[in-house]
Amino acid sequence: MRGLYRRTLLLDDPPSRIVAQRSWVVERNRSCAKKQGAEVGDCIAQSLNARIVELKSVLEMVVATNERPVVASFSTVDAVASNQKPGCTNTSGAVDRAICNDATLRHWEDRLAKMYQQSLDDPSLRTVLAEDQQRWIRERTASCATLSSTKMTDCILQMIKRRIEQLVQLINSRDDVQDRSTKVEKILSGKTTPPPGLDAETIDRESARAEQSELVIGDARTCIRKNVGTAAGAATSDPKQMEALISEICFADFSKRLSALELGSLVKPSFEMLVHQEMNASK
Secondary structure: OHHHHHHHOOOOOHHHHHHHHHHHHHHHHHHHOOOOOHHHHHHHHHHHHHHHHHHHHHHHHHHHHHOOOOOOOOOOOOOOOOOOOOOHHHOOOHHHHHHHHOHHHHHHHHHHHHHHHHHOOOHHHHHHHHHHHHHHHHHHHHHHOOOOHHHHHHHHHHHHHHHHHHHHHHHHHHHOOOOHHHHHHHHHOOOOOOOOOOOHHHHHHHHHHHHHHHHHHHHHHHHHHHHHHHHHHHOOOOHHHHHHHHHHHHHHHHHHHHHHOOOHHHHHHHHHHHHHHHHHHHO
16 A cells, blocks of 8 residues: 555646545544454455555556556565656645655655654644744745755755654653743744654664564564464364464564564564564454
8 A cells, every 4th residue: 555655646736635545544434443353354354455546546547548557566665766756846835746746755754744743742832833834834945945956956855854853752741741931932943953763774674574573563463363263163263383483484574574673572572462463453
């Protein structure tokens, strides 16, 4: 789903694509939050499948209209660096076109969008942050739009990185209940310096690792869920034997992939927790 969504952002009118995606996320969360147990996973899977079909339809329609491929294949779209993407020339504004045409800027803009969405999870920040985000976008345009191509790219990149650092500081400020409003004001006005470990590069690496670990855990859940019934039939009702059979099938890949993310210490307890959760959900 994420791959298809990223491809649609390379088409015309990216802002409307973003709005549609956010609406889908809100509706998915609203609908699936009402479910219980294993029904939650089924609801999410059904919602994802429906969104995949919808995004594929969007891509196929544009391809049919233009009678040519709109973007590169799934395997190469993220590897293309700075070649101009179809649809970028129709993007409104020099800054948006620069981001659309540059893979590095697209990556950082995507990271910024995720951090912004995470910041909005805090109800106390929504109004002030939404207003300040519009101010920041105007400031980015004023600062970068009239520069030469190379300088514009660097200007956009540096502003995005600094904004990510601000948003992470805002997220972390939730733990500071005393005089938080003053702290939020200082962060948004650029009067604070990110503490060690909260620079944009480190944030990006840790966020990417977290996203990859989520995918690994999701794949492990799928494997466990598929084999719970088989294990139950082969091992009667002995939970230990069921766990052993499931581990024999699913553990090796989970361990290898999680260890590659330098999360080896979490492999065994995480896998055992997943097995117990899925076994309980299947009862």
